[in-house]
Amino acid sequence: MNLKLKIWRQKDANSKGQIVDYNITDVSPDMSFLEMLDVLNESLVEKGEEPVEFDHDCREGICGTCSLQINGEPHGPDRGVTTCQLHMRKFKDGDTIYIEPFRAKAFPVIKDLIVDRSAFDRIQQAGGYVSVNTSGNTIDANAIPINKHDADEAFDAATCIGCGACVAACKNASAMLFTSAKVSQFALLPQGQVEATERVLNMVKQMDLEGFGNCTNTGACEIECPKGISLKNIARMNREYLAASLKG
Amino acid sequence: MKVWRKMARAVFLPYLKINTMSGLLNSSIARKVAMALSGIFLISFLLLHFLINFTSVVSESTFNELSHFMGTNPLIQFLMQPILILGVIFHFVMGIVLEIKNNKARQVQYKMYKGNLNSSWVSRNMIITGLVVLAFLGLHFYDFWFPEIVYKYVEFNPADTTRYFGEMVHKFESPVRTGLYVISFVLLAMHLWHGFQSSFQTIGVNNKYTPFIHKLGYTFAVVVPAGFIFIALFHHFITN
Ligand code: HEM
Ligand code: SF4
Ligand code: FES
Numbered sequence: 044m045n046l047k048l049k050i051w052r053q054k055d056a057n058s059k060g061q062i063v064d065y066n067i068t069d070v071s072p073d074m075s076f077l078e079m080l081d082v083l084n085e086s087l088v089e090k091g092e093e094p095v096e097f098d099h100d101c102r103e104g105i106c107g108t109c110s111l112q113i114n115g116e117p118h119g120p121d122r123g124v125t126t127c128q129l130h131m132r133k134f135k136d137g138d139t140i141y142i143e144p145f146r147a148k149a150f151p152v153i154k155d156l157i158v159d160r161s162a163f164d165r166i167q168q169a170g171g172y173v174s175v176n177t178s179g180n181t182i183d184a185n186a187i188p189i190n191k192h193d194a195d196e197a198f199d200a201a202t203c204i205g206c207g208a209c210v211a212a213c214k215n216a217s218a219m220l221f222t223s224a225k226v227s228q229f230a231l232l233p234q235g236q237v238e239a240t241e242r243v244l245n246m247v248k249q250m251d252l253e254g255f256g257n258c259t260n261t262g263a264c265e266i267e268c269p270k271g272i273s274l275k276n277i278a279r280m281n282r283e284y285l286a287a288s289l290k291g
Numbered sequence: 292m293k294v295w296r297k298m299a300r301a302v303f304l305p306y307l308k309i310n311t312m313s314g315l316l317n318s319s320i321a322r323k324v325a326m327a328l329s330g331i332f333l334i335s336f337l338l339l340h341f342l343i344n345f346t347s348v349v350s351e352s353t354f355n356e357l358s359h360f361m362g363t364n365p366l367i368q369f370l371m372q373p374i375l376i377l378g379v380i381f382h383f384v385m386g387i388v389l390e391i392k393n394n395k396a397r398q399v400q401y402k403m404y405k406g407n408l409n410s411s412w413v414s415r416n417m418i419i420t421g422l423v424v425l426a427f428l429g430l431h432f433y434d435f436w437f438p439e440i441v442y443k444y445v446e447f448n449p450a451d452t453t454r455y456f457g458e459m460v461h462k463f464e465s466p467v468r469t470g471l472y473v474i475s476f477v478l479l480a481m482h483l484w485h486g487f488q489s490s491f492q493t494i495g496v497n498n499k500y501t502p503f504i505h506k507l508g509y510t511f512a513v514v515v516p517a518g519f520i521f522i523a524l525f526h527h528f529i530t531n
Contacts, residue, residue, distance in 0.1 A: 112403075278497030
């Protein structure tokens with residue numbers, strides 16, 4: 044199939060970018076979206092032009108490196124998948140596709156479609172850990188019984204890959220879904236209780252410092268999240284935060 | 292006395308602690324929770340206001356009695372009324388502050404943006420429906436609140452327990468005013484459609500009752516404004 048691409052090109056963090064039009068022909072519906080961009084880039088390199096820079100790593104939906112706002116949606120029109128898992132059969136011959144970087148003040152563009160998501164790393168560093176020494180004195184995983192429901196919810200929260208689609212989708216560029224997933228995965232487990240109070244206070248503080256917006260519960264994050272992280276986690280984080288504020 | 296002090300502590304101490312912990316509403320979650328609590332407070336006031344107004348359709352004397360009670364009871368006049376006014380001011384000031392902050396969090400906009408793909412119009416435009424409700428409150432105060440204050444505390448008119456119904460019905464003679472009230476209530480319905488369930492999510496309630504809270508919210512958002520519209524139209528077309 045033949046497509047018309049409208050891609051955001053930006054030389055570096057300080058340049059002004061703009062949308063550039065590209066026509067691409069003979070795209071196979073079996074290609075992934077990133078393979079389609081690879082084909083485009085090969086043709087650009089052959090013509091002696093700069094290829095379009097975009098983020099990717101595992102290409103199997105587990106690392107959270109790929110991004111892209113595709114026709115107004117992070118990770119494109121498909122649900123529950125990352126851009127690397129998005130297939131061209133979701134598009135039709137003759138379609139126009141807008142490809143833009145994730146937009147948020149806290150995610151500055153580095154080049155073309157690549158944004159700096161290290162704000163997420165700093166939120167994680169502020170409290171997304173347990174200070175249990177696991178080297179040399181590993182405890183049997185089943186030694187501490189955890190009820191099935193909590194274990195399942197903690198696991199679901201832990202499937203967040205930190206891709207930033209929630210921020211990209213949110214009209215307020217809020218990072219509440221990501222942060223709440225990272226808080227929840229510990230809050231639900233006994234191993235997470237030692238630092239529970241400081242964890243939520245510090246992670247929320249860092250989240251605010253990075254310049255993300257305030258959640259207004261539009262629910263866009265939950266719908267666009269490739270891992271189906273639930274808004275329940277945000278409610279849980281708010282509860283944890285209020286409880287921690289009262290204790291602290 | 293002891294009970295009161297305990298209750299006051301239970302209500303205000305957590306709030307003071309949250310505020311000082313995070314520097315007077317300096318945290319996104321504290322601000323959001325304050326916004327939600329003020330919203331829930333306004334919702335409960337709205338229900339009371341609706342129930343009182345609705346009596347005007349059924350019985351003139353009941354409406355007069357209730358209005359007189361609300362307008363002269365010192366607890367309501369000098370405690371509840373200031374709390375309500377502060378609550379409204381807090382809610383819309385905080386609403387505007389949050390809107391400005393949220394707009395700052397994304398400085399370069401998407402060229403292609405289709406919000407409807409993942410969220411509802413009402414959830415994304417609380418500021419628009421809210422500002423219309425605010426404009427309506429201006430008109431509403433001009434219509435009812437200022438004349439009441441002047442009547443009672445400026446001109447010191449003698450208490451008249453039967454005037455309320457006639458004064459109210461008189462206001463709904465004007466088709467323009469009636470129309471503005473109707474439009475405002477439609478916008479209020481939209482504000483509440485999202486706001487009701489949103490405020491419960493914000494204060495951390497998301498559990499097996501959540502589907503019920505959603506349904507309750509949608510019902511409230513439709514029934515109460517529709518009821519207000521009915522009252523306005525009833526007096527415009529039938530009483531007048
Ligand atoms: C009687 C009138 C009003 C009622 C009953 C009401 C109720 C509510 C409720 C329940 C919420 C949800 C809170 C949350 O999501 O946490 C809300 C949010 C909001 N309200 Fe109102 N409101 C009223 C008037 C206004 C007015 C006059 C404004 C003026 C600007 C306004 C602006 C907003 C905004 C911007 C939000 C979204 C903020 C957010 O979700 O963070 N509201 N309102
Ligand atoms: S919550 Fe979902 S959208 Fe947000 S970073 Fe995690 S996986 Fe990505
Ligand atoms: S490249 Fe790893 S998730 Fe897409």
